Amino acid sequence: xxxxxxxxxxxxxxxxxxxxxxxxxxxxxxxxxxxxxxxxxxxxxxxxxxxxxxxxxxxxxxxxxxxxxxxxxxxxxxxxxx
Numbered sequence: 080x081x082x083x084x085x086x087x088x089x090x091x092x093x094x095x096x097x098x099x100x101x102x103x104x105x106x107x108x109x110x111x112x113x114x115x116x117x118x119x120x121x122x123x124x125x126x127x128x129x130x131x132x133x134x135x136x137x138x139x140x141x142x143x144x145x146x147x148x149x150x151x152x153x154x155x156x157x158x159x160x161x
Contacts (some may be wrong), residue, residue, distance in 0.1 A: 086143070088151045095147045098140055106136050 086094070110132045119125065137144065146152075 088146070088153055091143050091145075092147050094143045095140075098143060102140075103136065106132075 110129070114120075114125070114128060120128070
């Protein structure tokens with residue numbers, strides 16, 4: 080079964096795991112470091128910035144995470160062909 084984005088289900092699961100275990104912690108450290116270097120804003124603004132950054136990090140990787148929590152569509156297809 081061909082994927083629209085070119086990544087197989089297994090590859091997307093692998094990349095999702097790498098992004099969550101390595102990329103997200105690095106992103107958090109980077110965001111906190113940059114925010115602290117710029118000076119601490121008021122609490123409400125700091126909260127808005129962190130919420131915005133918390134949503135923004137996933138947008139470039141949306142195609143990787145799409146459908147990863149569901150069963151493998153290729154395995155379901157293989158099971159029906161037997």
